[in-house]
Amino acid sequence: MIDRRSFMKLAALGGGAVFASGLIGRAQAAAGKAARLSGYSDFYFVQMSDSHWGYTGPDNPNAEITLKEAVATVNNLEIQPDFIIYTGDLTHTTDDPVERRQRLREFQEIVRPLKVRDIHFIPGEHDAGLDGGAAFKEIIGPTHYSFDHKGVHFIAIDNVSQPGSTIGDPQLAWLKADLSRQAKDQPIVVITHRPLFDLVPKWDWATRDGDKAIALLMPYTNVTVFYGHIHQENHHMTGHIAHHSAKSLIFPLPAPGSQDKREALPWDPTMPYKGLGFREVEAENKASEYKIAEYPVVRR
Amino acid sequence: MARRKIIAVGAGILAALGLLLGANVAARNSTPAASQETVVKVVVQRFVFTPTEIVLRTGQPTVLEFQSLDFTHGFNIPDLKIRADLPPGQIIRVHLTPLKPGVYDFLCDNFCGAGHEQMNGKIIVKN
Numbered sequence: 001m002i003d004r005r006s007f008m009k010l011a012a013l014g015g016g017a018v019f020a021s022g023l024i025g026r027a028q029a030a031a032g033k034a035a036r037l038s039g040y041s042d043f044y045f046v047q048m049s050d051s052h053w054g055y056t057g058p059d060n061p062n063a064e065i066t067l068k069e070a071v072a073t074v075n076n077l078e079i080q081p082d083f084i085i086y087t088g089d090l091t092h093t094t095d096d097p098v099e100r101r102q103r104l105r106e107f108q109e110i111v112r113p114l115k116v117r118d119i120h121f122i123p124g125e126h127d128a129g130l131d132g133g134a135a136f137k138e139i140i141g142p143t144h145y146s147f148d149h150k151g152v153h154f155i156a157i158d159n160v161s162q163p164g165s166t167i168g169d170p171q172l173a174w175l176k177a178d179l180s181r182q183a184k185d186q187p188i189v190v191i192t193h194r195p196l197f198d199l200v201p202k203w204d205w206a207t208r209d210g211d212k213a214i215a216l217l218m219p220y221t222n223v224t225v226f227y228g229h230i231h232q233e234n235h236h237m238t239g240h241i242a243h244h245s246a247k248s249l250i251f252p253l254p255a256p257g258s259q260d261k262r263e264a265l266p267w268d269p270t271m272p273y274k275g276l277g278f279r280e281v282e283a284e285n286k287a288s289e290y291k292i293a294e295y296p297v298v299r300r
Numbered sequence: 301m302a303r304r305k306i307i308a309v310g311a312g313i314l315a316a317l318g319l320l321l322g323a324n325v326a327a328r329n330s331t332p333a334a335s336q337e338t339v340v341k342v343v344v345q346r347f348v349f350t351p352t353e354i355v356l357r358t359g360q361p362t363v364l365e366f367q368s369l370d371f372t373h374g375f376n377i378p379d380l381k382i383r384a385d386l387p388p389g390q391i392i393r394v395h396l397t398p399l400k401p402g403v404y405d406f407l408c409d410n411f412c413g414a415g416h417e418q419m420n421g422k423i424i425v426k427n
Binding site: 093165198201262 | 417
């Protein structure tokens with residue numbers, strides 16, 4: 001269990017905390033009066049994303065060890081999270097189906113030392129875009145699913161496996177059915193890889209049918225989306241729905257639309273891992289909010 | 301591509317921006333280039349459009365004829381809400397008449413491999 005004071009201590013070590021309102025509320029009702037009095041439903045989770053295992057190049061000369069260092073840093077958090085979400089691009093793409101599977105298995109071995117064993121993975125297009133998610137499903141698991149944790153409903157949306165990096169009508173129908181079982185004020189967290197909204201379409205920072213998912217989510221009053229893909233922290237609102245992107249664990253990309261090309265920011269040998277990291281997200285039962293703290297790959 | 305979608309593409313452009321007189325997308329032989337149209341052939345393969353820069357004149361009816369050699373790439377001009385899938389083995393035609401000078405970015409929006417993020421280009425419209 002983590003309380004606000006402990007959390008702020010962690011946040012102070014790792015960087016700024018971001019407050020995103022609108023998640024908790026129903027958790028109290030679900031937990032019951034006794035649990036409410038004891039603050040039962042407070043918890044936090046970690047988001048990791050975009051490690052691109054298998055990438056080699058000048059944008060990260062430390063690619064062989066970056067993910068391993070991030071794993072060690074997560075393991076050294078004073079209070080371990082309840083679980084981890086991993087929002088895609090576990091591996092860097094390859095045309096070779098054998099190599100793709102090899103990279104996914106190597107990735108599995110690298111994250112195996114994580115103390116937290118409850119890890120929810122979703123694919124990025126680098127993992128699943130060229131084979132419809134076949135290798136990912138074979139080695140990692142399903143590409144879309146939902147689960148509940150301490151009164152919060154989590155929905156993992158796959159927006160990379162289908163042609164054109166769409167969600168697709170069958171999955172949208174599944175999403176609609178899943179949501180139909182939730183109260184309108186249910187705290188809902190969506191995890192996905194690409195932004196569901198048009199962030200920078202000319203950089204392919206969008207989901208072609210993401211507006212359909214947002215339309216399905218819009219009637220629900222407590223929805224927050226965590227995603228990856230753009231290799232940096234970004235915060236955006238579509239109506240009352242907050243969207244938070246995570247940093248990468250391989251190389252940072254330029255600010256949305258800030259330059260002509262979306263080329264990786266050059267590696268700075270004086271500041272290794274600059275712009276990289278992971279985040280922790282705290283769901284508090286008391287204050288109807290999530291708090292986000294950003295972490296570097298290595299904490300010194 | 302379904303005719304319904306073709307119409308929707310053109311209507312969306314006119315309603316949203318009014319930059320083009322009209323535009324649509326068609327597969328091989330369904331709507332060949334009209335005699336007054338300028339034809340621009342574009343070869344598409346991982347991870348490049350050739351030519352990468354396409355220069356057009358305002359008011360000139362144009363058809364972009366895409367031939368993909370290796371993959372069902374996507375062609376997308378986000379600012380004009382024009383897109384098409386480009387399956388190999390077919391000629392895909394995009395008809396348009398630019399009305400306003402400017403530079404319009406286009407990209408492949410079907411993930412096609414390690415160089416996908418660099419597969420893009422520009423349409424430059426001049427008076």
